[in-house]
Amino acid sequence: MVIKQSYTSRQILSWLFSHLAPYKKQVFIALTALLLSSLAWLLLGQGIKHVIDQGFVAENTDTLQQALIVVLGVVLLGSVATYFRFYWMVWLGERVCADIRSDLFSHLVKLTPSFFENTRTGEIISRFTSDTTLLQSIVGTGISMALRSLVMFVGALVLMLFTSPKLTLFVFIAVPLILLPIKVFGNRVRNHSKLSQDKVAKVGGMIDESLHEIHTVQAYNHQHISSQLFSSKVEDVMQQAKKRIHFRALLISVVMLISLSAIFAVAFVGAKMVLNDTISAGELTAFVFYAVLAGGAIATISEVIGELQKAAGASERILQLMEQQPDIKDDGSVVLNATAQTNDPSIILSLDSVTFSYPTAHEEDHKHAKQATKVIDNVSLQVKQGQTVAIVGHSGAGKSTLFQLLQRFYDINSGNIAIFGTAIKEIKIDSVREQFALVPQDAVIFADTVIENIRFSNPRASLEDVQRAAKLAFADEFIQQLPSGYDSELGERGVKLSGGQKQRIAIARAIAAERPILLLDEATSALDAKSERYVKKALESLMQSKTTLIIAHRLSTVVNADLIIVLEQGQVIATGRHKELYDNNEVYKSFVDLQLVNE
Numbered sequence: 388m389v390i391k392q393s394y395t396s397r398q399i400l401s402w403l404f405s406h407l408a409p410y411k412k413q414v415f416i417a418l419t420a421l422l423l424s425s426l427a428w429l430l431l432g433q434g435i436k437h438v439i440d441q442g443f444v445a446e447n448t449d450t451l452q453q454a455l456i457v458v459l460g461v462v463l464l465g466s467v468a469t470y471f472r473f474y475w476m477v478w479l480g481e482r483v484c485a486d487i488r489s490d491l492f493s494h495l496v497k498l499t500p501s502f503f504e505n506t507r508t509g510e511i512i513s514r515f516t517s518d519t520t521l522l523q524s525i526v527g528t529g530i531s532m533a534l535r536s537l538v539m540f541v542g543a544l545v546l547m548l549f550t551s552p553k554l555t556l557f558v559f560i561a562v563p564l565i566l567l568p569i570k571v572f573g574n575r576v577r578n579h580s581k582l583s584q585d586k587v588a589k590v591g592g593m594i595d596e597s598l599h600e601i602h603t604v605q606a607y608n609h610q611h612i613s614s615q616l617f618s619s620k621v622e623d624v625m626q627q628a629k630k631r632i633h634f635r636a637l638l639i640s641v642v643m644l645i646s647l648s649a650i651f652a653v654a655f656v657g658a659k660m661v662l663n664d665t666i667s668a669g670e671l672t673a674f675v676f677y678a679v680l681a682g683g684a685i686a687t688i689s690e691v692i693g694e695l696q697k698a699a700g701a702s703e704r705i706l707q708l709m710e711q712q713p714d715i716k717d718d719g720s721v722v723l724n725a726t727a728q729t730n731d732p733s734i735i736l737s738l739d740s741v742t743f744s745y746p747t748a749h750e751e752d753h754k755h756a757k758q759a760t761k762v763i764d765n766v767s768l769q770v771k772q773g774q775t776v777a778i779v780g781h782s783g784a785g786k787s788t789l790f791q792l793l794q795r796f797y798d799i800n801s802g803n804i805a806i807f808g809t810a811i812k813e814i815k816i817d818s819v820r821e822q823f824a825l826v827p828q829d830a831v832i833f834a835d836t837v838i839e840n841i842r843f844s845n846p847r848a849s850l851e852d853v854q855r856a857a858k859l860a861f862a863d864e865f866i867q868q869l870p871s872g873y874d875s876e877l878g879e880r881g882v883k884l885s886g887g888q889k890q891r892i893a894i895a896r897a898i899a900a901e902r903p904i905l906l907l908d909e910a911t912s913a914l915d916a917k918s919e920r921y922v923k924k925a926l927e928s929l930m931q932s933k934t935t936l937i938i939a940h941r942l943s944t945v946v947n948a949d950l951i952i953v954l955e956q957g958q959v960i961a962t963g964r965h966k967e968l969y970d971n972n973e974v975y976k977s978f979v980d981l982q983l984v985n986e
């Protein structure tokens with residue numbers, strides 16, 4: 388994935404806070420609890436001072452007892468407030484991440500295919516899992532710790548000032564010294580975190596690909612090489628992580644060195660002041676207590692800053708995904724329905740001088756200063772209601788591309804496509820897609836039950852509708868024999884079904900969709916004779932009384948077609964019916980003789 392934009396910390400924070408906006412009540416409770424618990428710990432210092440000066444040094448048992456009760460009360464308040472702070476902060480972290488994950492998924496499924504051509508699925512999965520998990524921990528615990536430490540730090544500083552202004556001066560000298568390493572090393576941590584998350588994403592990409600294609604990996608005994616490649620990628624991550632860890636460790640230790648040195652210096656000066664009777668023993672104890680609190684708070688902040696920078700890197704990567712826009716603008720307003728009108732009502736699809744080249748190919752050709760390769764070149768054709776139109780042509784002629792253009796997965800470069808007489812760009816994209824039911828060459832099966840796989844195309848379909856579709860697709864019989872019938876799980880990508888069975892499920896899905904136009908890509912892979920017969924029968928029942936465009940690989944399909952379109956390098960070189968084309972067109976004749984399955 389190409390990483391172009393870079394975001395400022397302010398942009399990242401405002402994006403994160405925008406996700407907190409719907410949970411104002413919870414944020415309020417969490418912040419109140421945070422303030423209360425911090426205040427309780429700060430008050431403790433005053434309690435200690437009181438116990439030492441009034442009870443201990445003055446040897447007054449009553450005051451000692453009272454002071455102890457107050458201190459215990461404060462501890463109880465602090466503990467209860469800590470429970471609420473922790474619960475609601477972690478809750479907010481989980482909530483925000485759940486919302487970001489849902490938003491991200493909804494966004495991704497709207498992106499056009501061209502985006503996925505340039506991005507590996509594994510990388511996206513990594514952004515989903517590792518980047519959002521990072522965010523979750525940072526919103527849940529990191530921000531809570533940072534805020535608490537900040538309140539503690541400021542509170543401790545104020546109380547120090549209150550206890551002994553002179554000693555506090557020493558502390559102020561240390562503060563800028565501490566802020567400097569936070570700034571310098573913090574930025575380094577963030578940059579290295581982003582790079583290391585990118586590398587983790589690449590590892591994700593490789594896992595996804597290798598495990599999906601495990602048959603090929605094993606068939607070519609590629610396990611050893613794949614493992615080596617993988618190890619080298621993991622090593623890359625490790626090398627990158629080492630740099631990040633180095634800067635984090637440096638950050639923490641430098642801050643610790645400066646703050647502890649400051650505390651000891653203060654304690655030393657303070658001890659002398661007690662000896663001179665400038666301040667009381669209780670005041671010094673309280674002061675050191677606050678100085679330790681402030682030092683601890685700074686140490687926590689410096690640790691959390693590393694985490695925050697890591698999360699900023701993760702947020703940046705998620706933001707980049709969120710800002711990807713679909714290439715196709717859904718600005719049409721027409722919703723097609725059964726009564727859509729055309730000048731000639733029988734024509735339901737028309738292409739007029741359509742020319743198209745793939746955007747990715749466009750970029751590549753541009754790089755090599757070539758003209759973009761036209762995959763579809765000046766194609767015009769019309770399809771009438773109820774017709775079966777067979778598209779034939781050599782591999783790479785542009786047949787599948789034509790299907791993609793009809794469903795507007797890409798925008799054409801010039802010409803016009805009209806569905807039911809309306810230009811495709813004027814129709815809402817959902818409505819365009821609702822006109823077509825697609826049966827691809829390789830049936831797609833989801834890791835779900837039979838019933839959900841069939842009604843994927845039409846969530847409104849009842850069990851009866853699904854069964855009717857399965858019967859028409861000649862799939863009902865084998866489905867009934869599955870262990871749980873229609874409720875049987877089909878396994879990832881349908882591993883539990885044969886090729887013919889998968890195709891019939893895909894056909895049943897197209898029947899259940901109840902769409903007016905069918906787009907069929909006839910399978911070329913050989914099935915056994917019985918499966919083949921079933922699939923053929925299933926397709927026949929699917930095509931009944933429907934307008935069908937079919938990428939033909941069988942002689943019987945072209946013989947029965949109402950219209951044949953011969954595509955060659957993106958151009959229509961002939962149209963007609965089988966007999967006349969076979970007798971008059973050499974290209975078609977040789978294509979039929981050499982390429983089509985004869986049955």
Ligand SMILES: Nc1ncnc2c1ncn2[C@@H]1O[C@H](COP(=O)(O)OP(=O)(O)OP(=O)(O)O)[C@@H](O)[C@H]1O
Pocket residue numbers: 504745747748762780781782783784785786787788789
């Ligand atoms: N996503 C893509 N990006 C860039 N070029 C593509 C893309 N998909 C297909 N092509 C190119 O477009 C041309 C037409 O491909 P298409 O898949 O439409 O051919 P086809 O006639 O359906 O072939 P087949 O019968 O082998 O499936 C090919 O040269 C192919 O390399």
